[in-house]
Amino acid sequence: MAQVVGLPQAPHILAEELPSEDRVQLNIDFSKVNLDEIVLPPGEDFGIKSDDEEEEEEVSEFDSGFGNVIVVDRLPVVAPEKYEKLESVIRKIFGQMGTIREHGLFMPVDPETQKTKGYAFIEYNSPEEAQTARDQADNYKLDKAHIFAVNMFDDFDKYMKVPDQYTAPEVKAYTPGENLLTWLTDEKGRDQFVIRFGSDTEVYWNERLGKPEPVYHRAFWTESFVQWSPLGTYLATIHRQGAAVWGGSNTFNRIMRYIHPQVRLIDFSPSEKFLVTYSSHEPSNPRDTQKVVLNVFDVRTGKVLREFKGSADDYATGGVGGVSGVSWPVFRWAGGKDDKYFARIGKNAISVYETETMGLLDKKSVKVDNVIDFSWSPTDSILACFVPEGNGGNQPARVSLVQIPSREELRQKNLFSVSDCKMYWQSNGDYLAVKVDRYTKTKKSTYTGFELFRIKERDIPIEVLExxxxxxxxxxxxxxxxxxxxxxxxxxxxxxxxxxxxxxxxxxxxxxxxxxxxxxxxxxxxxxxxxxxxxxxxxxxxxxxxxxxxxxxxxxxxxxxxxxxxxxxxxxxxxxxxxxxxxxxxxxxxxxxxxxxxxxxxxxxxxxxxxxxxxxxxxxSLLSPEKEEEIAKNLKKYSKKYEIDDAESSQLLSAADMENRRKLQDEWKAYVAEWKRLQEEERLLRRELCDGEASDEEEELEAEEVEIEEILNIEEEPVSFGFEQLD
Amino acid sequence: MRPILLKGHERPLTFLKYNRDGDLLFSCAKDHTPNVWYSHNGERIGTYKGHNGAVWCCDVTRDSRRLITGSADQTVKIWDVETGIQVHSFAFGSPARAVDFALGDKLAVITTDPFMGAPSAIHVKRVDSESLRDSSESLRIITGIQGRINRAVWGPLNKTIISAGEDATIRIWDAQTGKLIKENDPEAGHTKNITSLSKSADGSHFITGSSDKTAKLWDIRTLKLLKTYAAERPVNAVAISPVFDHVVVGGGQEASQVTTSDRRAGKFEATFYHKILQEEIGGVKGHFGPINALAFNPDGRGFSSGGEDGYVRIHHFDADYFNIKV
Incomplete structure (x- = not known):
């Protein structure tokens, strides 16, 4: 074993995080940059460490060359005559898990006793095979006395490095995170908005008077779009490596990253506890459909709670819109404050998942034959699903309301000659309107009616509106x-x-x-x-x-x-x-x-x-409806404060504005005076250029002024009035 | 007041120029014939026939006797304003783009386009009657600018020449030696093709308009940026009021895209800005194509605009205009 200690280790690239501000504020004037003069730093990555490499850290350990070697311990100790027998047994067992290399099996023998030492090295063709062998053969029972202990060869190295002395890990002092809700306590009760243009992203306070106040600006913040979380706590940005969320009232520090290469779309759960990310990948075989990957993250810890992989076809059923085959969002979240369920539509079923276990609710999907569309109530866990006419028109189309998790059908309505259905929930979940397009008798055209469900009333009465x-x-x-x-x-x-x-x-x-x-x-x-x-x-x-x-x-x-x-x-x-x-x-x-x-x-x-x-x-709002009503009643009392504020700031604004204008005017006057002085110096030169004609501009201008006075006498009142006013 | 609509051109307008007294208005267009009009009533006095290509620019002497026109037919012609007779014709190897008489009207600056491998150039010519008889050699030729030079004008005391064009840079040249004196600060300058340039009445500053949707005001000696006007549309024409602190900016959606969208999307208004405060004061609608040319009457009581639509509109300001308070 001693001979392997000094082996070169794979270079561990610890991607130190480049503070991304540095990228933006370089203040380079690109017009002055000569591209030919730029010499790139050597190396494939030009010395710039990518964020990705952090994740590849563990993988690179296999490069040490012994990644495909395993060590099998607790073998029987045998005499030389039994050596070959044991070797063939081991070869048989471990040959099943991968291809053992030529001369890849080595059992050391004690030179004194001539017996084996009770362990063996096995070299496989690939690290993957070695890994499988380790996983499968560990604790393999050869007989009662001999239970194999299999380890990766490289692990020995790792475990050797563990110091014998226990040192207690350093406990980092708790540093309170930033309060992410400070933006809600703005004194003036303003709202924020984000805009994206060119390569820039900017956040502003919307002012009641005057122009909006800039809060945060950053170029190249996102690679495709930005999105607020549903309660406004986070701003999400999309990158090649995944999504990231940022927060605060004006700092916009990065709070969490969600690794998902080539992420295309994201969706928060209504209470922003979970984040669903989506990416689609070109298949290696062009005849196959696209592969899609969906990850469900915990927003606060950044951990992947569940991963869904499949071909785009599996996720393309139902709904409209979205990108390249799938309808977004694939997963629709149940209403309510606790983000308990999410669901997606499948073939003849709606799969409802529980966030607690991240598994299917009751381990099976809700079976609805031919379902093509569904939606959640925005406040309750009630599903509304639509099934079109089936069986050549013998089976009527149907809209049904299903309670989750009981799967009890609350209400159902059969509809005839339906061409299409659209569901619209009222934001409190009180009402559901279903827009039904029906064929006319000739089946050549359609007409539209509405089915209105009163969800909160007993038995859910339905009314038809045409x-x-x-x-x-x-x-x-x-x-x-x-x-x-x-x-x-x-x-x-x-x-x-x-x-x-x-x-x-x-x-x-x-x-x-x-x-x-x-x-x-x-x-x-x-x-x-x-x-x-x-x-x-x-x-x-x-x-x-x-x-x-x-x-x-x-x-x-x-x-x-x-x-x-x-x-x-x-x-x-x-x-x-x-x-x-x-x-x-x-x-x-x-x-x-x-x-x-x-x-x-x-x-x-x-x-x-x-x-x-x-x-x-x-x-x-945290206020109860009664409290809100009371405020509405006494609005005058409350609004007074803001009216005074408004008046003050508008006065301040206009004062500043006036000041600014005066300054600009003064600057201009100084500029004109300076020009006149220079002009005066050059008067003679100028006359010379004009052949000494007595028509220097200044003199003529004076003459014109006299003319204007004459015009005054011929009753051009409004115009002359205008001139006076302006001065 | 209702504008006077001049229907004398069959092609898009390119340039407008009032004479010093403000009674005559010269108009150039892509049809080959510049026109001269009475500015107070829009009556056409006559035409200058002889060019065989689009006429890009013109200038008139201080005494309103001579007119100089630059044309795509690779000539610059000098005309007798009163009779319309061609006095002289300079031939160039490439289309002429801009012309400007120097103070004293003895010199003129002419720019030519890059053409058939020849680079763009600024020419200085003697244009007084004696010199025209003797020779038509250029006094000086300045080259080295990339792309078209859309405007070149004289600086104070004819000592300098200011040029601006497709490379979005304003340059000041020594008129005597032809050396480059100054370029504008690229930080402050335009980012796209500069389409127009117009001096103030006293020659102390000038305004440039650019396809980058801004107009900018510059000091003529130091080339310091004084003001910027955000126009929200490509700017093709600019002018400075001789009496008030106003500038007028015209332009609009590129002519090639006009037919594909609504008229209102084009922004074919002549927009007035307060020169010092940089605030928009008002606008004058009317053209149904981009505005290519603008000129203030030297008395400051009116202005005219020429559009891609082939019309010239002479505007005389209402009494209200003189009462505008910003």
Whole structure:
């Protein structure tokens, strides 16, 4: 054994973390860089350590050359005459687990006693085989007295290095982590948002007055997109090696990394306890379908709790949208605060997983034949699934509500001649609207109706709603968040109608009533305020960015505006502001506009190559509904403080603004005075250049002034008035 | 006031120039014939026939007797303003892009495009009547700039020449020796093609417009960046008001993309900015193609714009304009 101690060890590359700030703040002026002069440092990685190498650390140990050698201990000690017998037995046992190399089996013999020493070295063709042999043959019972102890040869080296003396591990003093919720305690009650344009990502405070205040800026922060976690605690970035989350109110330190090479999409659980990451990989055989890898991480520890691998086909059933075959999110999370269940749709079944064990609930999927779509209630663990017509139309289509974990069917509705179904949950899980497209009798066209489920009422009553003109196309449907109303855009052609309905009626609580219909609106999308009551009726993309701010309580329009070519509308989480953005790259003026809830344009931020605008979500309010109501009642009292604040800061703002303007004007005056002085010096030279003509500019200008006075006499009143005013 | 729409050109406008008194407006377009108009009523006085290519630029002498035009037909011609007779024609080996008379009108600076392997160049020519009779040799030729030189103008006392063009750099040259004196600070400068350059009335500073969607104001001696105006669209034309602290900026979506989107997306307005505060004051709509040329009337009471749409619009300001408070 002694001869192996001095063997070269594989170079352990400990990837020291480059503080990534260094990359960004180099302040290199690339226009001055001559590319030919740059000499790259030697080595394949140019001396730059990649983050990946951290993970390869253990693998590289095999390079020492003895990685495919195992040591078998506790063999019988035999005399020379039995040597060959023992050798053939060992060869038989260990030959099953891999190919033993030529002369790869060596049993040392004690030179004094001529007996074997009771152990053997076996060399395999590959480290993998050695590893399998170690795992399988360890504790192998040759007979009662001889139970093999098999170890990797390299492990000996490792265990030899363990010091004999026990030294207690150093206990690191507990350093409290950063409080990740400080952004919620902003004195002015402002909200944050993140924007991404070009290669830059920036976070801002949205100001009630004036321009937004920058919080954090970083170039090349993410390799594809950024995403807030559902409660706004983390900002996730996507990289080649995996995803990372960042937090805090203005520091945005990295909190955790989630290793998942070539990650494409991520999804947080609603209470941000878990993170699902997704990647797809090209198969080695081009005829195969793409391979997909899904990981479920614990957000706080960064550990992989469960890994799903498979071909894209297995994950492609049901749903629409997403990328390259699969519909995203693959896993849909059950409502409620504790992130208890998540589910995905499979063939003839819905697989519901429990987060506690990360296994299938009750070890089997919920069997639903031919299911093509499902959704969770946003607040309860109730599944709504849709099964289309089967058996050539003999079996009706069906929407059913299933309680998890009891798997009890709460309600079921059979539907006939259905072409398609869409499910819309109200944000409190009080109501479920199912939009049903049905074939007409001729089967040539379809018409649309709604099935409205009242989840919270006894027996879940269902009501059918059909539009007055049921042949009209439904363009959009949206529930009022936390409310009982919903809006529908319906109609064909460029000017559809918009109708508002309520699930309550003045006389009968259990009946849906129409509130109003707005005729001929240029709208194709509905954006309710997160607190309800207000809605933005938007005509995006082909409708050129028409915006109407509508108050549904009063049923009146508050303002109409236009953000030409707008592609996105986002309400802030408090329902005070609306951001409209143009994110398409080829558009002329990408960037975003900020509006108040009632449609007043507050400011515009144009940005080249604008990609993303995202409000930082807020966790749900800790106030009880009663308390909230009380605040709403005494709003005047509370708002006073903010009004004073606003007045002060607006005064401050205008004072600073005035000061700034005066400074600019003064600077300019000084500049002009300096110029005049130089001009005076050169007066004669200039006259010379003009052949000494008595037409030096200054003199003529004076003459012109006289002329202006003359004009004054000929009654050009408004103009001369203008000149006076301006000076 | 309602603008006066001049329909004298069949092709996109390229340049507009008022004479010193502000009564005449000269217009150049990609059709081959520059026009001259009465600026107060838009009546066409006449045309200058003789070029055989797009006319890119023109200038007029202080006494309004001579007009100089540079054209893609590789000539620069000098005309008698009153009669429209061609007085002289300089021939070059490549298209002429910019022309500018020096103070005293004895010299002119002319730029030529890179063409058939020949590099772009700045030429200085004598243009007084005696010299024209004798020879038409260039007094000086400056080369060494990459790409087109879209504008070249004289600096104070004809001592320097300021050039700007496709390489996004503004340069000051010694007019006597042809040596490069200064380049603008690349940090502060434009990042894309500089399309236009226009001096202030007193010649102390100038404004440049660029495809990088900004216009910038520079000191003519030190080449120090004074102001930047964010225009949110490629800038093709710029002008400085001779009386107020206003600048006007025009441009719009590239002409090749105009037909693919809505008219409003193009931003074909002439936008006014406060020269000192850099704030937008207002805009004048009307063109249905990008604005290629802008010029202020020397009396400051009006301006005209020329567009890719082939129209020239003469605007006389309303009384309100003189009351604008920023």
């Amino acid at each position: 539009l007055e003109n049921k042949n009209e196309k439904i363009i959009a449907f949206a529930w009022e968040p936390k409310g009982h109303r919903f809006a529908i855009i319906h109609g064909d052609g460029p000017k559809p109608d918009i109708s508002f309905y309520s699930m309550k009626s003045p006389h009968n609580v259990g009946r849906v009533t129409k509130l109003t219909t707005l005729k001929g609106k240029q709208a194709n999308a509905l954006y309710w305020s997160p607190i309800g009551r207000y809605i933005v009726l938007a005509g995006l993309k082909s409708f050129n960015g028409q915006l109407e701010f509508y108050n549904v309580d009063e049923l009146e329009s508050m303002a109409s505006a236009e953000h030409f070519m707008a592609t996105d509308v986002d309400w802030d989480p408090t329902g005070r502001f609306v951001a409209t953005s143009i994110t398409a790259v080829h558009q002329m003026d990408s960037g975003f506009n900020m509006w108040s809830f009632n449609g007043k344009l507050l400011y515009r931020i144009p940005r080249e190559r604008f990609f993303q605008f995202l409000w930082r979500p807020r966790p749900p």
